[in-house]
Amino acid sequence: MSEQKNTPQTSLVHSAYRAPDGFEAFPVGIHHASTVLFPNVEAMRSRDWREKLGYTYGLHGTPTSFVLEARLAEIEGGTYCRVTPSGLAAIAMVNFAFLKTGDDVLLPDNVYGPSKDLGQWLQRDFNITARFYDPMIGAGIADLIEPNTRLIWTEAPGSVSMEVPDIPAICRAAHDKNVLVAIDNTWAAGLAFKAFEHGVDIVMQAVTKYQSGGSDVLMGAVIVREQALNEQLELAHMRLGFGVGMDDVYLVLRSLSSMRLRFDAHDAGARKLAAWLKGRPEIAAVLHPAFEDCPGHEFWKRDFTGAGGLFSVIFDARFSEEQTDRFVDSLQLFKIGYSWGGAHSLCVPYRMRGMRRQWMREGQLVRFNVGLESPEDLIRDIEQALARM
Ligand SMILES: *Cc1c(COP(=O)(O)O)cnc(C)c1O
Numbered sequence: 001m002s003e004q005k006n007t008p009q010t011s012l013v014h015s016a017y018r019a020p021d022g023f024e025a026f027p028v029g030i031h032h033a034s035t036v037l038f039p040n041v042e043a044m045r046s047r048d049w050r051e052k053l054g055y056t057y058g059l060h061g062t063p064t065s066f067v068l069e070a071r072l073a074e075i076e077g078g079t080y081c082r083v084t085p086s087g088l089a090a091i092a093m094v095n096f097a098f099l100k101t102g103d104d105v106l107l108p109d110n111v112y113g114p115s116k117d118l119g120q121w122l123q124r125d126f127n128i129t130a131r132f133y134d135p136m137i138g139a140g141i142a143d144l145i146e147p148n149t150r151l152i153w154t155e156a157p158g159s160v161s162m163e164v165p166d167i168p169a170i171c172r173a174a175h176d177k178n179v180l181v182a183i184d185n186t187w188a189a190g191l192a193f194k195a196f197e198h199g200v201d202i203v204m205q206a207v208t209k210y211q212s213g214g215s216d217v218l219m220g221a222v223i224v225r226e227q228a229l230n231e232q233l234e235l236a237h238m239r240l241g242f243g244v245g246m247d248d249v250y251l252v253l254r255s256l257s258s259m260r261l262r263f264d265a266h267d268a269g270a271r272k273l274a275a276w277l278k279g280r281p282e283i284a285a286v287l288h289p290a291f292e293d294c295p296g297h298e299f300w301k302r303d304f305t306g307a308g309g310l311f312s313v314i315f316d317a318r319f320s321e322e323q324t325d326r327f328v329d330s331l332q333l334f335k336i337g338y339s340w341g342g343a344h345s346l347c348v349p350y351r352m353r354g355m356r357r358q359w360m361r362e363g364q365l366v367r368f369n370v371g372l373e374s375p376e377d378l379i380r381d382i383e384q385a386l387a388r389m
Contacts, residue, residue, distance in 0.1 A: 008075060008191060009260040017067050030250045031062035050234055059243035068249050069221070071256060072211070075190040076203050078223035080230035083249070084242040087186065087206025090220030091115045094182050094202055095151070097236035101127045104149040108135040108165065109357055110158025112184055132357065136295055138166040142173040149177070154200070155184040156193060157296065160350050160367055161359075162287040162312050164296030167303065171199025180229075186210075189341075191263050192306035196225055202233075209341030210308070213255040213262055217248045262372065266309030266341075269378065270370040276379050277313050282386055284363050287312040309370040310340055312350075317362035323389045324349055324364040330385035333378055340369035345378055 006014065017028050036055030038044035049056035052066045061069070061083075069081040084090040095118065099105055107119050109132045119130030133144055135158050145152075152174050157164045167183065174181045182202035183195045189210040195203045205211065207219035224230050274288040285293040288311035289300035300307070315324050328336060334347040346369040352359040370378065 011074060012071070012260055013257045015067065015071055028064055028067045028250065028253050030246050031064045032246050033058040033062050049238065050231075059241055060238065061243070062246055064246045064253075065244060065249045068253055068256075071253070072190070072205065072207070072221045073223050076185070076205075076223045077194050077196050078203060079225045080227070080233070081221055081223045082233055082237045082242075083207065083244050084220040084222070084237070085244055086218045087112075087184075087204070087208050087220040088114050088118070089240075089242055090204045090206070090222050091184070092118060093220075093233065093236045093240060093242060094204060094222055095119075095122065096240060097232045098151050098180055098182075098202075099128050102148060103151075104129045104131065104146050105151045105153065106131050106133050106141070106144055106149060107153045108133055108155055108158055110135045110161045110163055111153060111155050112159045112186075113355070115153070115184070135163045135165045138169040139173050141170050142176065145173065145177045145179055149179050152179055152181050153184070154181060155187075156195075157187060157289050157294070157300070160312060160365070161352065161356065162289060162294055164289045164294065164300045164304075166296070166299050167195070167198045167200065171201075175199065186341075187308040187310060188304065188306070189259065189263055189308065190223075191260060192267075192308065193304050198303055201226070201229060206341075207252055208339060210259055210263055210266075211256060211341075212252050213259065213342055214251060215339070215342030215344060217251050219244055219248055219252060263308070264306070265372055266370055267307045269372070269375040270307065270309040270311055270368070272375040273368065273370055273378055273382070274311055274313075277382070280386065282316055282319065282389070283313050284316045285314040285361075287314065287365075310367065311370075312365055312367040314361055314363040314365050319364060319389065321349075321351075321364055324366055327385050327389040328366060330388040331381055332384075333373055333381040334368070343372040345369060345371035345373055 019025055047054055047056050049060050073081040122128040123130045171181045180201045183200045185195050185203050186206040186209050203223040205221045207221050274286050277283045278286045287294050290307050328347050328349050331347055334345045337346045349366045352365050
């Protein structure tokens with residue numbers, strides 16, 4: 001049969017995995033290993049831990065995690081992937097792989113909160129400068145690049161405030177000066193934004209979110225195209241001891257086949273809710289990349305092919321924090337909780353003034369994660385909570 005290029009929906013179902021002869025079935029076998037065995041001393045001495053063809057130690061992965069890594073790389077359009085014990089661990093692995101004492105890293109001001117904290121820690125205790133830039137800076141990032149700048153982090157859209165950056169413009173400016181660009185691509189799950197095609201060098205995913213989809217597993221991944229970058233990541237992965245549990249890997253593999261359909265359902269539900277909220281007098285702005293209120297909406301239109309289930313709204317300034325807290329407390333289907341990407345809808349209010357250097361907007365910000373419930377039921381829930389506010 002000739003090689004056929006399948007769409008992600010199909011290739012998420014038909015993976016390259018082949019079960020052992022005589023034991024054919026769809027699921028990937030769960031291989032556990034801490035101690036691994038060698039047939040003789042010669043084999044023990046000659047085996048290379050970087051090769052995925054045989055064991056050297058369980059920490060580097062087993063055939064189960066190698067299948068997941070191959071599938072995550074395929075989704076992103078990358079070549080190499082390493083999974084880590086959490087999304088935050090994946091971020092840390094990128095920093096430790098590509099930064100050293102005396103280097104400089106640039107992060108968007110709306111970067112995932114714990115990533116910002118990690119940057120500040122690098123600056124305080126590791127003599128690496130971490131500077132935070134306006135996520136809408138675009139090509140203007142060129143002016144911030146110093147001779148010791150090694151890495152520029154991006155996130156599309158940024159956490160909570162949802163600005164969509166001009167990724168190609170940032171990549172061009174970075175590459176002009178030989179600086180690497182990494183992206184936290186969790187919101188788009190590798191499905192709605194093909195980061196490598198827009199110039200990004202290193203893609204990070206919080207697999208905890210859509211890839212897992214179960215609100216149960218914590219995992220991260222880093223994907224690259226270039227062998228040289230992969231070698232640095234593998235060393236960091238090995239040195240940091242970022243092995244993952246194979247039962248968790250299996251749960252993610254089990255969820256992955258339905259990710260495309262779940263993602264599209266989250267997208268459709270979120271857009272329905274966002275459109276309904278846009279028409280409400282209580283809401284001043286809908287910060288959903290597919291809506292014009294959202295800074296960088298034009299870049300989303302140009303570069304993205306879909307949207308995730310996560311967006312924020314800003315309430316009219318006449319409502320106090322006490323009132324919007326009452327709104328969140330009055331929701332019944334929406335639960336109050338961090339993390340997202342699972343079947344359950346979530347809602348969290350944020351205090352933006354402490355989170356952003358220059359937050360000028362009046363009105364309280366509330367973030368919604370739209371799960372897999374009926375959008376009509378979710379709208380009814382929001383309607384009753386608005387009435388109680
Ligand atoms: C959740 C999340 C992370 C971190 O993932 P964990 O597995 O919870 O550590 C990183 N970036 C973004 C955008 C996230 O939403």
